[in-house]
Amino acid sequence: MDIKAVSRLQEYVEFIENSLKNYSLSDKLGLQKSVAEAMDYSLEAGGKRIRPVLVLEFCRICGGDYKKAAAPACALEMIHTFSLIHDDLPCMDDDDLRRGKPSCHKKYGEAAAVLAGDALAIRPFQIIADDKYLNDHIKVRLISELSCSSGPEGMIGGQIIDMENEQRSSVDEANLRQMYALKTGALIKTACVMGCVSASADEEKIKYAEEYAENLGLAFQIIDDILDVTSTENVLGKPVGSDNEENKTTFVTLFGIEMAREKAMEYTEKALKIADKFENGYFLKELTEYLLVRNY
């Protein structure tokens, strides 16, 4: 990433952090303020803010003012965070750590973590509905997108498939693709589409955004699968080899490392080609390379 792109990325991330702070309820709740603390704790745990950055960037390259897309950007990050909190619960993946810090239920207890997750699943819709910049038509479309992609037809559906695959003796390519498309792909696609919708983009641009997101999501997932085998814990910042230990089907177990690498390259190139269709897609291309051209 060149310096200009780094500076834009920093600008976006800073805007997202500030906007999330503005939406915090910690000073606004009475007796129930501890739920706001748990929500803020998990929201502030960081991560790369990839999804909200995509919302802002697609808003910008569709000719919109990204500063008016704070609501959809933060709403999406909240939905993502809700899914992480519930994923970490003892009855789900039972993870004690999230990004190097105690996971929400380790810090606040299981009941509070369930409720903080619930709160972060519902508040996004309030934030969009109550926004002062977007018009009603745009709000309804954003809410339709977000609820569809995060609900049983999207992310939650993917989590169910993932959970049930643990009991299956074998998982084929169609299943794996469907699971990834829903569990992680749906929100990435929605990020790009919500950015376009916030800028009142035409349907052609929305279609490009969807195609871009599909390729980005696939490449990202395949690279994740490769890194789980080839990287070291130090480089990756999380344990490696966990897929193998859990006997999970991944793109690597299905195709082998070499072919997985080729596929990742193929999808990366497709995503870059679509980014080219946007007049001012320079940063989007830099971002795509930054996200995808990792040590695989």
Place this chain on the structure above:
Amino acid sequence: MDIKAVSRLQEYVEFIENSLKNYSLSDKLGLQKSVAEAMDYSLEAGGKRIRPVLVLEFCRICGGDYKKAAAPACALEMIHTFSLIHDDLPCMDDDDLRRGKPSCHKKYGEAAAVLAGDALAIRPFQIIADDKYLNDHIKVRLISELSCSSGPEGMIGGQIIDMENEQRSSVDEANLRQMYALKTGALIKTACVMGCVSASADEEKIKYAEEYAENLGLAFQIIDDILDVTSTENVLGKPVGSDNEENKTTFVTLFGIEMAREKAMEYTEKALKIADKFENGYFLKELTEYLLVRNY
């Protein structure tokens, strides 16, 4: 309740059951269809459908066509059901039974119950956003209402207070009222308001609906507290005396049974008086008496 009112109630409940079936995803999902089964299981477990009935009735008495309020009515019932599923989880109230049937996590496992609850927290917003009858302005207002009253500022906030009260050595009246107002009152109020909004009612009617709902909610809660002490398990259909066993603060422990009865009467009369302000509020009054004039 007279025969005419019973027949209207039946008409509403039938309409709600059919609408919920129409919104079922069980035939529409692929690999993840088990989540739709768990959602349907809990939605079909029944209950009196009080909240969606209030949506339909307030739509009607504000001059609207109640058949066009299926989306807000079912959305609200889904939110209510999601809260019951998560409330029953082992880390929350740990209830094995709900309305005489195995609770969702007993039937489908804990992880599936968390996800089915999550799905029922998100899908309501999709149902409203994608509705074919309501206009965008009404949709946005309904979503704003529903998300606010079910999120951390509403129902989920009340659940947090309730949970934390278990650790408190004493709970005062202000705390108890706030907890009830959020945990159960908020959704009842939203039911009445969403009905009005669906019919494009003016702000004066919405204000009456809010006042009605506040009194209905309070009376309902006080009667629940009284019945927990005075009723028998047979009449109530659930164990009695559970509040006392858990050493819970209720309106009865704060005021004694006699004064609690007086307060319940007072709020019931207030609710009936406000129902009178609606031109065709006959059924609403019958319904109020049906809900409130129980064996207390």
